[in-house]
Amino acid sequence: MVAATAPIAYRFLGRYALLWCASAPLAAFVWLxxxxxxxLDGHPVAESLEWLPQLGLDVGLRLDAFALLMALLVTGIGxxxxxxxxxxxxxxxxxxxTSFTAWLTLFAGSMLGLVLAxxxxxxxxxxxxxxxxxxxxxxxxxxxxxxxxxxRQAFLVTGLGGLALLGGLxxxxxxxxxxxxxxIVTAPPATNGIVVAGLVLLLVGAFTKSAQAxxxxxxxxxxxxxxxxxxxxxxxxMVKAGIYLIARFAPAFADVxxxxxxxxxxxxxxxxxxxxxxxxxxxxxxxxxxxxxSQLGFLTVLFGAGSPELAxxxxxxxxxxxxxxxxxxxxxxxxxxxxxxxxxRALSGLGRRLPALAVVATIAAGSMAxxxxxxxxxxxxxxxxxxxxxxxxxxIAVLAVVVVASCLTFAYALRxxxxxxxTKSNVDAGHHRVGSEVARPNVLFxxxxxxxxxxxxxxxLAPGTVEHLIAQATRAIQADxxxxxxxxxxxxxxxxxLSLVVITSGVVLFxxxxxxxxxxxxxxxxxxxxxxxxxxxxxxxxxxxxVTGFVQHGSLPVYISVVLLTFIVAPxxxxxxxxxxxxxxxxxxxxxxxxxxxxxxxxAIAAAISRRRFAAVxxxxxxxxxxxxxxxxxxxxxxxxxxxxxxxxxVVVFVLVLRRxxxxxxxxxxxxxxxxxxxxxxxTMMTGFxxxxxxxxVVPPISNELVERSLEDGGGRNVVNVILVDFRxxxxxxxxxxxxxxxxxxxxxxxxxxxxxxRSDERTRDAEMVEDDQLxxxx
Amino acid sequence: MxxxxxRILDVGVRAVFHTFLLxxxxxxxxxxxxxxxxxxxxxxxxxxxxxxxxxxxxxALRFLYVAPETIAASGLCVAVATGIAxxxxxxxxxxxxxxxxxxxxxxxxxxxxxxxxxxxxYLVVLGFVTVALQRLGTDLPDxxxxx
Numbered sequence: 001m002v003a004a005t006a007p008i009a010y011r012f013l014g015r016y017a018l019l020w021c022a023s024a025p026l027a028a029f030v031w032l033x034x035x036x037x038x039x040l041d042g043h044p045v046a047e048s049l050e051w052l053p054q055l056g057l058d059v060g061l062r063l064d065a066f067a068l069l070m071a072l073l074v075t076g077i078g079x080x081x082x083x084x085x086x087x088x089x090x091x092x093x094x095x096x097x098t099s100f101t102a103w104l105t106l107f108a109g110s111m112l113g114l115v116l117a118x119x120x121x122x123x124x125x126x127x128x129x130x131x132x133x134x135x136x137x138x139x140x141x142x143x144x145x146x147x148x149x150x151x152r153q154a155f156l157v158t159g160l161g162g163l164a165l166l167g168g169l170x171x172x173x174x175x176x177x178x179x180x181x182x183x184i185v186t187a188p189p190a191t192n193g194i195v196v197a198g199l200v201l202l203l204v205g206a207f208t209k210s211a212q213a214x215x216x217x218x219x220x221x222x223x224x225x226x227x228x229x230x231x232x233x234x235x236x237x238m239v240k241a242g243i244y245l246i247a248r249f250a251p252a253f254a255d256v257x258x259x260x261x262x263x264x265x266x267x268x269x270x271x272x273x274x275x276x277x278x279x280x281x282x283x284x285x286x287x288x289x290x291x292x293x294s295q296l297g298f299l300t301v302l303f304g305a306g307s308p309e310l311a312x313x314x315x316x317x318x319x320x321x322x323x324x325x326x327x328x329x330x331x332x333x334x335x336x337x338x339x340x341x342x343x344x345r346a347l348s349g350l351g352r353r354l355p356a357l358a359v360v361a362t363i364a365a366g367s368m369a370x371x372x373x374x375x376x377x378x379x380x381x382x383x384x385x386x387x388x389x390x391x392x393x394x395x396i397a398v399l400a401v402v403v404v405a406s407c408l409t410f411a412y413a414l415r416x417x418x419x420x421x422x423t424k425s426n427v428d429a430g431h432h433r434v435g436s437e438v439a440r441p442n443v444l445f446x447x448x449x450x451x452x453x454x455x456x457x458x459x460x461l462a463p464g465t466v467e468h469l470i471a472q473a474t475r476a477i478q479a480d481x482x483x484x485x486x487x488x489x490x491x492x493x494x495x496x497x498l499s500l501v502v503i504t505s506g507v508v509l510f511x512x513x514x515x516x517x518x519x520x521x522x523x524x525x526x527x528x529x530x531x532x533x534x535x536x537x538x539x540x541x542x543x544x545x546x547v548t549g550f551v552q553h554g555s556l557p558v559y560i561s562v563v564l565l566t567f568i569v570a571p572x573x574x575x576x577x578x579x580x581x582x583x584x585x586x587x588x589x590x591x592x593x594x595x596x597x598x599x600x601x602x603x604a605i606a607a608a609i610s611r612r613r614f615a616a617v618x619x620x621x622x623x624x625x626x627x628x629x630x631x632x633x634x635x636x637x638x639x640x641x642x643x644x645x646x647x648x649x650x651v652v653v654f655v656l657v658l659r660r661x662x663x664x665x666x667x668x669x670x671x672x673x674x675x676x677x678x679x680x681x682x683x684t685m686m687t688g689f690x691x692x693x694x695x696x697x698v699v700p701p702i703s704n705e706l707v708e709r710s711l712e713d714g715g716g717r718n719v720v721n722v723i724l725v726d727f728r729x730x731x732x733x734x735x736x737x738x739x740x741x742x743x744x745x746x747x748x749x750x751x752x753x754x755x756x757x758x759r760s761d762e763r764t765r766d767a768e769m770v771e772d773d774q775l776x777x778x779x
Numbered sequence: 780m781x782x783x784x785x786r787i788l789d790v791g792v793r794a795v796f797h798t799f800l801l802x803x804x805x806x807x808x809x810x811x812x813x814x815x816x817x818x819x820x821x822x823x824x825x826x827x828x829x830x831x832x833x834x835x836x837x838x839a840l841r842f843l844y845v846a847p848e849t850i851a852a853s854g855l856c857v858a859v860a861t862g863i864a865x866x867x868x869x870x871x872x873x874x875x876x877x878x879x880x881x882x883x884x885x886x887x888x889x890x891x892x893x894x895x896x897x898x899x900x901y902l903v904v905l906g907f908v909t910v911a912l913q914r915l916g917t918d919l920p921d922x923x924x925x926x
Contacts, residue, residue: 063808067866148867166874201865240820323824406893525809541905554923582795637814638816638819641806641814641815641819642818642819642822645819645822645823647828648821648822648829649822649825649826649908651830652829652912653915655909656911656912656915656916657915720817721810721815721897722811722820724816724817724900726784729862729896732858732896733859733862734901736854736855736899736900736903736904739851739853739903739904739907740851740854740855740903740906740907743847743848743851743907743910743911744848744851744910746911746914746915747848747910747914748914750914750915776922
């Protein structure tokens, strides 16, 4: 709702509109906080709106503790992102910012809807809405080709994933016999092929949205978006949608078929791959993007395992990652804005210049890497413990990979801090050194990041603040989950040992970064999935070109012939099979009919044999008027009025068009005989069709009922009108929409023609003659 | 082939133009109970403009005051808004309702929500006809009034 007011607000408030729009997530955040006690006591708030009751479609929303956790993240970070965007953009970016503000607000709303949705189709609608808003937000700098490409790529990948998701949800809902997600999950359908197929489709949707390998490539490309978008959509919220879905379905379906192997493999591969790529990225934002991919992989593993021991750690990591990553993105945005570069090979000495920012970044990066005393540390500790306790097949192997990836995570977190803030003695050759002289940012610009950094620290030092929320959220997705008392003081045990291993090897990896870099250059490049995407898109374009060239070659006579031939062949073959004529056919009922009929037939023949276009049009009009008279004779005044008027106006339109055409048809040529045959066939076919179809009625006509109900339900005595505007209101709405579109089509076609003519005035005559020749072919 | 603009034709058309528009409204409002309706009404209104166009050429469309596209689009908006309004009134999308209103001169008049929908149809049809007139009728290279 607020999104709609955004452009207007922008006109009056300028950049302040961003702050106005922040009020929307703020209001939602406050409302959520007021609901918190009730929800945490185990009373989910549910609401349902009828949408299309005929199809059994409702808009179902449900706020349980897990949805509350997500919704708080979406709205809380949303508020901060709006404030941050206020500092990020300059006033001169105004025109684009108007729509940007609207899209960002719309996204916040859709994302909130997504996490609150309890009905599969509601979920899908919001899911697609986030994809669409994401498309526009990535394409913010739409004048740049790279931004457009990235937006399209992200949209295609997540959009196709969305379709897979829809398929999966439909299959699951069919099997479960309900469209409510909470009901599907509490009473999962018995395992069969359809359920497995539905789950795989659902997972594909989740993987594309959450940038899991091999669909991860859209996320780094999407980094061309303005940083507030990257921080909000592509790290904290939208990419969590897939995770959210996995979290909802994992407890019920983790033991079904290939769920666990598939999810764990994809998650682990993504986690490792992302961390490796992050370790070698030079662009700070790319580094964070790959880090996001890696962390999303981690979350996929934790949630996807569907193990009661891991659920709590997963919720904790979800919270920790969203906060820390949003803060880090904001920090990078500040650096980018102030220093005009994000290349860590060029930055040097920034830490001394912007100490507050450096502190925030250190806290957030520390939390991400899993060191104390931040929230991320508790999360990671829980995860290690959970994996140690878990008893699904291969949990130890999973743990091993997770530990390795965590080492990498630690290393790239260090590299991030070093790259962004350290004073480097030797800036790489070819890079202009930037750092000590940059302007200090506005307080409001840094504050959102600082708030998030503060949250990392607060939740880490006093986990009691979030403990109840996390525990309830965990139970909301998995009733039998094991929850612990959270504490920042490490429990001396295997998990703590693993943490130490992670930190030590992380430091070692960081120290050896140059050696690693050399090693990487020597290893051959693997085929990348982004390349696969390129090939697929190019191939699709080629196929589309060919198909279009074959189907639409631009000859009107051929188009019409194809349509008519189809008409003859398809219903005609049916006619040949069942040729029972109507039994009570009277060819002429009254003398008047005969007279009018003769008039119509005469006019039709005149239209066909006339050599002058104008005369042909008039004759066609006469046919129409004759039919109108026929309606009057048969007692259908409404039809007659409409027919008369339509006929009049179409003659007028014909005349308008005729002014552009030569006054005479061309002399008969070769195609004439074929056309005669075709026309004769259509005529015969139509006659036969009418004769047979009037005799083919097996159920009583609906018109009786319509006539009866017209006055009573529709409140009108004119049945035709009541049918049009009431009983068949939807149809009429569709028809007038078509009419509007057709009108706009005429307008734009003529305008396009005029523009072409304007460009080449001297060629006008030639062009017209060519056009005439082409149109001449039309019968 | 510019239509010949004659004084007699002009006066004649001026005489019937408003009658046509009135007739179109008449058709629109009686449509619920007697032959007529938004579609026929819109067509008659469109025909009025066609007549005017024959007499005056493209300048005729100035009597519309707004762009034909705007008329068509606003008609669609009215129709959709009617549908949504019935949602707010607690019914289904496009469900019809009625209200009896006491109008000063005419006495009690029963209003149907479908009338609003029909007005939408009327506007769309009128808009379509005038779009066709404007676009197909005004841009001949040898037409002096074309811009």
